[in-house]
Amino acid sequence: LDNGLVRTPPMGWLAWERFRCNTDCKNDPDNCISDRLFRTMADLVVSEGYAAAGYEYINIDDCWLDKERSYTGQLQPDPVRFPHGIKDLANYVHSKGLKFGIYEDYGNYTCAGYPGILGSLELDALTFADWDVDYVKLDGCYAHPREMDIGYPEFGFYLNRTGRPMVYSCSWPVYQIYAGIQPNFSSIIDSCNLWRNFDDIQDSWSSLESIIDYYGNNQDTIVQNAGPGHWNDPDMLIIGNFGLSYEQSKTQMAMWAILAAPLLMSVDLRSIRPEYKAILQNRKIIAVDQDPLGIQGRRIYKHKGIEIWARPISPLFQNYFSYAIAFLNRRTDGTPSDVAVTLQEMGLIAPGGYRIEDLYEDVDYGVLTPQTKIKVKVNPSGVVILRANVQPSYVQTTPY
Numbered sequence: 001l002d003n004g005l006v007r008t009p010p011m012g013w014l015a016w017e018r019f020r021c022n023t024d025c026k027n028d029p030d031n032c033i034s035d036r037l038f039r040t041m042a043d044l045v046v047s048e049g050y051a052a053a054g055y056e057y058i059n060i061d062d063c064w065l066d067k068e069r070s071y072t073g074q075l076q077p078d079p080v081r082f083p084h085g086i087k088d089l090a091n092y093v094h095s096k097g098l099k100f101g102i103y104e105d106y107g108n109y110t111c112a113g114y115p116g117i118l119g120s121l122e123l124d125a126l127t128f129a130d131w132d133v134d135y136v137k138l139d140g141c142y143a144h145p146r147e148m149d150i151g152y153p154e155f156g157f158y159l160n161r162t163g164r165p166m167v168y169s170c171s172w173p174v175y176q177i178y179a180g181i182q183p184n185f186s187s188i189i190d191s192c193n194l195w196r197n198f199d200d201i202q203d204s205w206s207s208l209e210s211i212i213d214y215y216g217n218n219q220d221t222i223v224q225n226a227g228p229g230h231w232n233d234p235d236m237l238i239i240g241n242f243g244l245s246y247e248q249s250k251t252q253m254a255m256w257a258i259l260a261a262p263l264l265m266s267v268d269l270r271s272i273r274p275e276y277k278a279i280l281q282n283r284k285i286i287a288v289d290q291d292p293l294g295i296q297g298r299r300i301y302k303h304k305g306i307e308i309w310a311r312p313i314s315p316l317f318q319n320y321f322s323y324a325i326a327f328l329n330r331r332t333d334g335t336p337s338d339v340a341v342t343l344q345e346m347g348l349i350a351p352g353g354y355r356i357e358d359l360y361e362d363v364d365y366g367v368l369t370p371q372t373k374i375k376v377k378v379n380p381s382g383v384v385i386l387r388a389n390v391q392p393s394y395v396q397t398t399p400y
């Protein structure tokens with residue numbers, strides 16, 4: 001969607017995967033979906049250095065709502081869990097220098113059964129603008145997928161007509177794919193700033209593997225749709241929760257950067273361990289994810305559990321890209337795997353060669369020519385991610 005927003009993939013914090021639909025504020029006041037949870041997370045995004053690393057959106061997901069609309073037909077938050085209202089919460093998030101996101105559903109109900117927007121699209125868009133919302137995720141439960149080709153653009157039209165810039169996150173394609181309908185991606189790109197193509201992420205390595213496989217196996221359809229202002233959304237970062245090992249957490253951060261994915265953390269920032277926080281704040285990998293060219297990477301090699309993924313990034317020199325290269329080890333046979341490959345076998349053919357560095361370890365490979373073999377050791381369910389910056393070359397064209 002060409003609304004001037006998310007010219008690089010959005011970065012921020014999204015409640016759903018870690019906090020789900022916990023509405024039991026009586027017995028679990030620290031973890032229920034409430035005004036307090038989002039103010040706490042906004043504070044920590046700033047105080048713990050995440051904002052400085054680029055994370056800017058604080059996003060509510062399902063279960064924020066009252067079960068009924070107001071007597072004027074407006075959406076309203078649960079009055080006990082959000083006693084100050086949404087506008088006041090958004091104002092607080094803005095006071096921290098962050099932006100605020102909210103959730104709704106193009107259906108009669110949200111997935112958790114709260115009021116959906118069907119029948120009130122224009123009013124709900126105006127409500128969100130009035131509340132100073134900066135980002136809207138529109139889910140697709142309790143809807144007819146075929147109606148989404150009309151409904152999602154229509155709601156986007158109303159959001160735009162409010163005059164308030166709002167990032168528009170769509171679940172439109174995934175519900176059509178579930179229904180066996182081939183999505184109209186040119187329409188989706190025109191209407192949405194980002195969209196979900198596949199299953200919800202769950203807190204497990206197998207869930208992460210299934211998403212990586214989906215994006216690799218369908219890359220010929222998916223990759224071309226990504227670009228500044230319109231992104232594929234492989235779902236939230238689950239780094240720092242319960243299900244991923246340290247190696248697997250490094251894998252998700254590296255793969256999301258290769259995929260030009262939104263970096264929406266869903267983790268308890270109050271208790272995250274330092275080594276996981278360090279992965280989320282890895283500036284070199286964030287720079288790959290946020291590369292201004294906005295070209296999504298692809299799987300270029302897959303054999304016996306070893307995968308190689310490459311993403312074209314800046315800087316360019318004479319039409320040669322620089323690259324981020326990820327070596328992924330899907331094997332679980334205990335011991336690290338050696339991978340040896342020449343740059344030119346991976347498509348890196350600039351005559352001046354490339355300056356290669358490891359983005360997790362402090363390893364500088366120096367400048368390598370396309371014919372040079374590069375050797376890496378990849379841990380089981382782990383990754384090695386390198387940056388290969390193209391070097392200028394002045395091939396002599398005159399005899400002297």
Ligand SMILES: OC[C@@H]1[C@H](O)[C@H](O)[C@@H](O)CN1C(=S)Nc1ccc(F)cc1
Nearest residue numbers: 016061062110111112139141171199200
């Ligand atoms: O309720 C909201 C929740 C999150 O917003 C996810 O990101 C959305 O993809 C949808 N969603 C959930 S749990 N959806 C859902 C997932 C499985 C299911 F059987 C029924 C609904």
